[in-house]
Amino acid sequence: MSDATxxxxxxxxxxxxxxxxxxxxxxMSPPGATQDxxxxxxxxxxxxxxxxxxxxxxxxxxxxxxGARTNLDALxxxxxxxxxxxxxxxxxxxxxxxxxxxxxxxxYYYLMSFFVIPxxxxxxxxxxxxxxxxxxxxxxxxxxxxxxxYRIALFLVVLTTFPVTGxxxxxxxxxxxxxxxxxxxxxLALHAALGSETCHRRQKLLLAVAxxxxxxxAIGSRWDGVFFLALAASLVVGHLSWLxxxxxxxxxxxxxxxxxxxxxxxxxxxxVLSPWEHLRVxxxxxxxxxxxxxxxxxxxxxxxxxxxxxxxxxPSMTPIEIPQIVYVLSLGVLAFLMIQTFNRSAxxxxxxxxxxxxxxxxxxxxxxxxxxxxxxxxxxxxxxxPLLIFGVGWWFLLGPQNLAETVVRYLKSxxxxxxxxxxxxxxxxxxxxxxxxxxxxxxLPEAPDQWWWSWVPFGPNVVVILAPLCLWFFYRNFLKxxxxxxx
Numbered sequence: 077m078s079d080a081t082x083x084x085x086x087x088x089x090x091x092x093x094x095x096x097x098x099x100x101x102x103x104m105s106p107p108g109a110t111q112d113x114x115x116x117x118x119x120x121x122x123x124x125x126x127x128x129x130x131x132x133x134x135x136x137x138x139x140x141x142x143g144a145r146t147n148l149d150a151l152x153x154x155x156x157x158x159x160x161x162x163x164x165x166x167x168x169x170x171x172x173x174x175x176x177x178x179x180x181x182x183x184y185y186y187l188m189s190f191f192v193i194p195x196x197x198x199x200x201x202x203x204x205x206x207x208x209x210x211x212x213x214x215x216x217x218x219x220x221x222x223x224x225x226y227r228i229a230l231f232l233v234v235l236t237t238f239p240v241t242g243x244x245x246x247x248x249x250x251x252x253x254x255x256x257x258x259x260x261x262x263x264l265a266l267h268a269a270l271g272s273e274t275c276h277r278r279q280k281l282l283l284a285v286a287x288x289x290x291x292x293x294a295i296g297s298r299w300d301g302v303f304f305l306a307l308a309a310s311l312v313v314g315h316l317s318w319l320x321x322x323x324x325x326x327x328x329x330x331x332x333x334x335x336x337x338x339x340x341x342x343x344x345x346x347x348v349l350s351p352w353e354h355l356r357v358x359x360x361x362x363x364x365x366x367x368x369x370x371x372x373x374x375x376x377x378x379x380x381x382x383x384x385x386x387x388x389x390x391p392s393m394t395p396i397e398i399p400q401i402v403y404v405l406s407l408g409v410l411a412f413l414m415i416q417t418f419n420r421s422a423x424x425x426x427x428x429x430x431x432x433x434x435x436x437x438x439x440x441x442x443x444x445x446x447x448x449x450x451x452x453x454x455x456x457x458x459x460x461x462p463l464l465i466f467g468v469g470w471w472f473l474l475g476p477q478n479l480a481e482t483v484v485r486y487l488k489s490x491x492x493x494x495x496x497x498x499x500x501x502x503x504x505x506x507x508x509x510x511x512x513x514x515x516x517x518x519x520l521p522e523a524p525d526q527w528w529w530s531w532v533p534f535g536p537n538v539v540v541i542l543a544p545l546c547l548w549f550f551y552r553n554f555l556k557x558x559x560x561x562x563x
Contacts, residue, residue, distance in 0.1 A: 093546045371450050
């Protein structure tokens with residue numbers, strides 16, 4: 077369905093390499109390593125209700141509260157990066173741990189529950205690999221269907237926003253991975269389906285299907301995915317209306333200003349989470365807490381830097397200090413490409429990103445107000461990461477008319493920097509779980525008690541070496557598959 081600028085064989089090879097890279101990422105941390113993994117695992121194990129031997133009880137459990145009794149050895153293991161991470165479980169036949177009580181949608185957990193098998197280790201690896209496969213397939217399908225300009229914009233998103241937090245989440249059983257991916261990809265397919273003049277009718281229909289698949293991933297994994305998609309859809313419709321109704325732009329602008337109010341009303345009526353309730357907490361404080369001006373101004377100033385933390389961190393239960401050069405490289409590549417793709421004639425490029433930045437600040441403010449009593453300091457970047465991906469994609473799509481010609485000379489170099497950032501992240505995460513962080517390079521020990529997959533025939537150094545190579549082959553084959561203009 078794609079245009080003639082794509083070589084099918086190389087294109088397929090590229091996404092096979094991407095799947096292999098993500099599958100290796102799935103092996104670089106033990107069960108319970110990613111953020112709230114035991115909570116998500118317990119929710120998956122009991123997603124189909126009581127099911128022996130996997131889930132023997134779910135609901136209000138005596139002396140515990142709402143949770144699940146499963147055959148998991150669930151233990152949150154944490155220690156400072158320089159200390160050895162060794163937290164053996166009691167290896168009992170069952171354990172009680174927190175489980176989903178409506179905090180997350182059921183769809184993600186229910187789908188993953190079909191991959192629970194007798195071995196807990198193999199179940200977690202299988203689900204991580206399945207998540208990687210689903211993301212690879214939906215991304216590949218969307219890339220294949222998109223017109224060339226949209227495809228380049230999406231590749232720039234993959235190149236700049238995925239290497240650190242993204243790839244770690246995509247190869248995990250944390251539903252935030254699906255939320256981030258679905259939010260970041262679905263809107264591009266929707267924009268192309270509604271606005272591209274080079275797509276024929278069948279291609280637009282298939283793009284709508286791809287958009288729906290990615291959108292389902294977003295709203296079926298986190299409730300706030302509905303709000304993220306609503307924002308993206310509002311900006312897409314507003315942008316297309318702005319382009320199509322050139323002589324009625326004042327009317328379009330007025331209607332666009334009403335869209336947020338209509339969206340809030342519809343979300344209040346049909347969404348599980350109440351937007352009015354979440355907006356109310358932004359302006360409600362008690363004695364001893366920062367007042368509204370102090371709190372909101374702080375979050376507005378810190379919202380974007382907090383979100384950009386995704387370029388230099390991974391969402392793990394135990395502290396992991398990713399080398400700061402990773403943050404510098406990732407942010408530097410993004411900033412350079414954004415400068416190169418600045419479009420002076422498209423005011424909506426900067427306006428759309430400004431809107432996203434404000435919403436990111438509001439999302440973080442709501443999270444802090446509801447869970448941390450208006451405390452100061454950064455929160456886990458994964459909460460706003462979906463909007464970060466969307467904002468970056470918006471900037472690139474609304475770049476100059478000759479987008480491919482503008483960036484083609486920089487793509488290979490940017491890919492090298494992305495692989496370096498990914499390599500350092502992979503090594504650091506794997507080293508931390510092998511024993512401790514040394515903040516340097518070394519050959520990782522491969523003793524039986526330092527490799528968490530007892531049935532895997534190779535050690536952690538294989539992951540550290542092969543994962544970056546696979547990612548590089550993904551970038552290389554993808555770029556070769558695109559008959560890009562000469563430099």
